[in-house]
Each structure stands twice: as structure tokens, then as C-alpha cells.
Amino acid sequence: MIELKNASKSYKQGSREVHALRNVSLTIRKGEFLSIMGPSGSGKSTLLNLVGGLDQPSQGEIFMDGKPLHGISDDELTLIRRRRVGFIFQFFNLLPILTAVENVSLPLLLEGTPFNQIQPRAVELLNQMGLGNRVEHRPEQLSGGEMQRVAIARALVTNPAVLLADEPTGNLDSHTSEEIFMLLKTLHDKGQTIVMVTHDPRAAAYGSRIITLKDGSLSEDIAIGGQAA
Amino acid sequence: MSVKYAMLGILAQKDLHGYELKSSFDEKVGEFWSLNYGQIYTTLDRLEKEDLVTYDRQAQDKRPDRKIYSITRKGRKELDEWLATPVNRVRALRDEFFVKLVFMDKDDPAPVLELIEKQKALYLKQMNRLTLQKVALKKQPKKPDTLTTELLMDAGLFHAEADIKWLTLCESKIKAAMKSK
Structure with a gap:
């Protein structure tokens, strides 16, 4: 469903040319839970940005469901990103002045959908995340794990084709992290495509496939089958 | 020596004969630790000599009697002490x-x-x-x-x-x- 063909990304840092990604070819299949591993500076965030339509390759091609994400206007890319991609981040990125249900509704509010039409779905998603009793809470009233679950609900509200996660448990303790991963695995079991970048092997190990980046190139590709052994 | 305590732990839950003991051992710690019947019976003999376990004979049709093992009071005391003691040795760096x-x-x-x-x-x-x-x-x-x-x-x-x-x-x-x- 997402295909990169010889994608490279380089940018100028002063007079120096930085090659963040070199000639990466990669097919992410529908329903896959892909973990992208690598140390900082290996290009994994750049790769996630390309897959999520936050950035475009300097060279090469990238397709989502056959449609190009390269060589299109910023506006077109923004639309695809808003409708097809859900993001979760290490620091949750919730708006502090909004309640949980308002935070979850935000992506659709930005699309111009009225709140009363979004609310039932937002509440249902919060229920699925085990937050039925936290709907009207603000982020400061929630624990880290709860905030990340609100963020997952927000990422899902648009029914995205792919859920992108950037170190989603980097800021959580081991036990809470595991609860977040069990949720992601449940979504994966229901067919959700997930792409996660992490430097943490225990997090990466939840993937149905793990790739490792090194100096901007693909160095390892481990797949032990999508289903649990 | 933890095989000894694993076996005491199993017998503390239920009286068993040797074959059942082996099955229970495999079920509980078999993923990490494999034991053969020889080791099970040698350990049982030793535990019996130390008065940590005892056995009853059970008659079987056309076959020799089998021994049903149970933990003694002394065995239970030793198990409890072992369970309450932290492990003193850090994992050996032998790789x-x-x-x-x-x-x-x-x-x-x-x-x-x-x-x-x-x-x-x-x-x-x-x-x-x-x-x-x-x-x-x-x-x-x-x-x-x-x-x-x-x-x-x-x-x-x-x-x-x-x-x-x-x-x-x-x-x-x-x-x-x-x-x-």
C-alpha cells in the first residue's frame, strides 16, 4: 500500500550536503505492523516523514495506494496526510486546553465537520481505548499512558490508512508501554497498518516486520510472519 | 541447587509420582530448563535421604508398585527459607x-x-x-x-x-x- 522506489533525501546544512536517506526501496503492505529501527541519525525519522507525507524525497518515488506522494503540491500532500495518515508521538502532542473528547475530535473539526457529528465516534474510540470515564478530562488530569491512549484515539478518528508512531512509548515506563503496545497489537489484529520508528529493541519487537536503517540505507529486514507464533 | 527446590515447590502443591512430577516440572519451567527422568529420580532419592520428601507405595495391576512422593515438614521449612532468600549470585558472564x-x-x-x-x-x-x-x-x-x-x-x-x-x-x-x- 506504500511503496518507496529508490527514495533519497538530502538537504543542505550550511555548505554541507547531508544525505539523510540513500536509495531506499521498500514496500509496506496493507495490514503490516512495521518497526523501523536504527540509532539517531540513521534516517528513520526522515523515512517516517516521507511515509506520512510530511516531506517529499529529493530523488526517487513514493506511492500510497498507487498514487504518488512525490512531485505533488504541498496542498495536495497536506490533504492526503490529513485524511489518510494518523500520527502518534513520544510526547503525545495533545492540546492542554481541550478535553479528551475535544482532542480526539480535532482532526475532523479542522476538516469542517461539526462537533456534534464527530462526538459519538470520538467517545466510542475513547471507550475502545478504555477511557470511557476520562472523556471530559483535560490532559493535565491524565497519566502518561492515558494521554497516549487519547492520542491514539485522535489518530484513528479519520479512519486512516496508516497509523504512524514515532517512539510512542519513549516517555512511558515499561508496564505502561506494554499496555500501549497491546492496544496497538489489537488494532493491528483488526487490520490496521502501523509503521513505527524506535531505537528501542523491546518496542520494535512488537512488529510483524522489523527493518533496520544504518547511515540512511536499509541494512536488515526481519519478518517472522505477521501472526503471533 | 535449584532443581531440588523446584521439585520441592511442586510437591508442596500436590503429592505426585515421578512421572507426574516430571510433567509438572516441564509445564512450569520446561521452557528454560530441560531435565530427563534420570535427573528427576536421582534428585528424588537424594531428597528422600535428606528427609525432605517421603513416599507411599501404591500397588498397580501387573506392574511394580509406584511411589507417590510428598513433601515433609522439614522439606517445607527448607523450601520456605529458600523462597524468602534473595539470590546472591549475579548472572554469570559466561557467554x-x-x-x-x-x-x-x-x-x-x-x-x-x-x-x-x-x-x-x-x-x-x-x-x-x-x-x-x-x-x-x-x-x-x-x-x-x-x-x-x-x-x-x-x-x-x-x-x-x-x-x-x-x-x-x-x-x-x-x-x-x-x-x-
């Missing part, structure tokens, strides 16, 4: 990989760097398999031993993670040493 590292060519670290990369990929694959097994376990209805199994799987994952982190550090230190030459 085949360490030996390879000792014998690496100090003038040409390229092969060992390659080995480190392969070793890391292998550990990651094992972590992947173990994690997916754990996920599957957590989705099943809980049984009495589910939590212990899960905790031991966690231990395996944390140890493998430590190995990967250590190998990454090796990589970086070996490369730095190459550069400073």
Missing part, C-alpha cells in the same frame, strides 16, 4: 560470544564488527518471536501460571535487550579505537 571477543584480531576488527551486526540481528529476531508469543499468551484466558510465564518472558526480553545495547556499545567503542590509531 560464547565473550570468548569470540577475547580472540578477535586486534589489528583487523572488520570481521568482529560484522559478527556483532549478525549477533544483534539474531537477538532482535528472538525478541520479536518471544514478544509475539507473549502477546498471544496475554490474549488467552488467564490460567494460574499465566502471570509467571509472562514475567519469565519479560526477563528473557530484558536480557536480550541488554545484550543488544551492549553489542551496540562494543561496535561504537571498537570503531572509535580504530579511528584513534
